[in-house]
Amino acid sequence: MTDREIPKTFDPADIESRWYAHWEESGAFRPDRPDAEPFTIVIPPPNVTGSLHMGHALDNTLQDVLIRYQRMRGRDALWVVGTDHAGIATQMVVERRLAADGVKRTDMMRAEFETKVWDWKEESGGTITTQLRRLGASCDWSNERFTMDDGLSKAVRKVFVDLYDKGLIYRDKRLVNWDPKFKTAISDLEVETREVNGRFWHMTYPLADGSGALSVATTRPETMLADMAVAVHPDDDRYRAMVGKMVKLPITGREIPIVTDEHADPELGSGAVKITPGHDFNDFDVGKRAGIVPADMLNMFDDEARIVQTSDGLIPNAYLGLSREDARKALVAELEETGALERVEDRTIQAPYGDRSGVVIEPWLTDQWYVDAETLAKPAMAAVRSGETKFVPATWEKTYFNWMENIQPWCISRQLWWGHQIPAWYDADGNVFVADDAEAAQRKAGEGAALTRDPDVLDTWFSSGLWPFSTLGWPDETAMLEKHYPTDVLVTGFDIIFFWVARMMMQGIEFTGKAPFHTVYCHGLVRAADGQKMSKSKGNTVDPLGIIDKYGADALRFTMTAMESQGRDIKLDERRIEGYRNFATKLWNAARFAQGYGIGASQTYAPPSATSAVNRWIIGETIRTAQALDGAIAEYRFDSFAGTAYHFAWDRFCDWYLELIKPVLQGEDEAAKEETKAVAGWVLDQILVMLHPVMPFITEELWHKMGPRPYDLIHAKWVAADAHHVEEDAAREVDWLIDLIGAIRSSRSELNVPAGAKLPLHVRDASAETAARLGRNTAMIERLARAEGISTAAAPEGGSAQIVLGEATYIIPLEGVIDLAAERARLTKNAEAAEKEIKSIEGRLGNPKFREKAKPEVVVETEEKLVERKAEAERLRAALTRLG
């Protein structure tokens, strides 16, 4: 076997590894095109701890389709790639590894721990980037970035310092979402609210002056240890006399005021509500309205949510050190004993959980760094309103606006060791100096001031929000930045519009003056075949690498592309992947067939000249297909892109064109043969080009198998969609040919004519044009319709199958073989179908309002259709009469 001969079986694994290595080594992903128009995508950076899952497979396939398409169209296509340092996730992974050796993070110095993380990153941080290569992603690996590398860290420091100087970053004492497992603050977005079965405890709070008592209810009784007030609604008459009096809390004996506040819901419980400003977001606001400043708010938890003494020292020692759960038990028991517990009811409650830790989040009063998101959100919203950035599908704009309009200050400090340490230093008096580095901070603080750096790090999303420009070199004014920013499209899941897209918009506009991309394409989630969300805990995840091993990366990519219909979730059924693997095999075999007849690499970019209808038709179909593909990409209709290419390659090219040219290839007419081989070679090349963005491996392999090439397919020119080559007369002739063959095949099949039987074909009432067409296409009709001789002479007497098509009737004598009843039934069925339609069309045309108001061309079309259908019905009835 020569090295160009296509093997009988298609083995994706061999091809994939070979071509990916070749592309990467030859720099094919980033050809030097200094003068070309840029096309730029930044990858949503996967977590450095991660491994490839189906969501990545979808997201990156779509990006690669766009990048490869634009690269073939001659653009200077750049796909910026890299990973995200994933603060909490990475710290967890490394801590777990250390724990296996019996070492705790807190046993070592911070710098030492950071070294361990970097070591881990060197060792296993590349997992996902290796896996992206297996998918075929044509990223620019030569410029691979990491959110913690020097350049990106520099960008982070600059952004922090600048925002601080502009007053858009500030330090504040307020309640945060505290994760007691990881012992860090987290942002609102990292909290998920879950419905859980809880309880509602009703307790009696006596008045301090002994004049009575009131009842309060709570889902978290243990927080009464830090209660600072009881609130009632200002309009609630029941409590009017009590407002301003003091309550003496059970257990602590703390005396707290009864205040009025709109927050108290008269309908809920007794209408009186306990206020714990240090441990509840609503109560924090009520407390502030009641005049309690945050610094005075009582705190009863340590960083692990264990009970600590409040500043007034009133919590009994027995409670100190207890967990939230144990404290609740002990407290409820004590209340019950003293008779202060009235009743307990079951209730579904909404409880906050950390999305990574899975533990209940504690609202906790701490000093943290905040971004003034409200200010940054304004231009970010304006950019979408003005159309500078548009969402596809557009419906996500509503989600974006909805969130942006109600945006809260963004807590960006995290009590972790892994991440960008906040560039802020404090002097002995607690004054803060924000600067790019220690020296600059010292200059600000003045000589001699003893400075300590803030130990906290920044939220990972703070640095990934800079990704579209920090990866291109910002804050330096690099050529890359100049040419490739703003980027073109961001392709991502709708689930991180808030986390990431919104933040890139805010930071991008603030620091570059321009929105980071003109289009945000949001896709859905990849779900299991039954529609369930894939999750490790359910055990229903599908590993993309396993799929690639089994069916090939091209099949997986094709599936992802074909199923992506603008944001709808994808229910992934493995049979679908199998189907597209079959498509790859089909393409492989079509190329083998072509090669077997001496069809090879096309010599021209433009379509070869052609005289036969079939050749001119397939050229036109190719152009039409390319136009449809261009349209699909322009509208981000990935499903339509894949479907169009699939149907062209399989239905048009394999099932019709290759079958129609077999008689020519096997025939004697050398000129016709040469023309056909040239056209077939050209069309096959265009198919490889058109499929390359979706199926890069098999197409590149076949591209080279078909003959010597001046360049790899990855750099081939996209099909020139020049409408000049679409020839209507050839299209009409071949459409007629296909209809005729189809009609003959149908009747043969319905009449149970043995598949192999070759039967003569008689034609009556043929027009001159039909006769000419029959003459030109005899060999094809004979082969594909299993005919033997086509004659305009009258058919012999006796039973026959009759096919009505256009003005002519085609007769296949089946004397002695035909089942007359079956043929009568067939013709009757067809006649009735036509008559039913005639009736419906006549109904419409008979309505004067239709003629009056419908578009004229619709009326004309309808009239033409009526004429056709009537003629068809007449001929079918005539055929029935002849049958007797």
Add this chain to the structure above:
RNA sequence: GGGCGCGUAGCUCAGCGGUAGAGCACUGCCUUCACACGGCAGGGGUCCCAAGUUCGAACCUUGGCGCGCCCA
């Protein structure tokens, strides 16, 4: 409670004003010289329900019913 979205063939989904399509599954025939991971032919749908707009509605409007997601 606020917002978004979805109900079309057995399954998964396109279509979103001119009278219903695809893939898979299903049925029959074919070991036809590229391919059985194939070829040919075929069956299958009150387009969730109701009312309205329109010459005409799966498509637009309103209201139901069912399901999902996001934010409180």
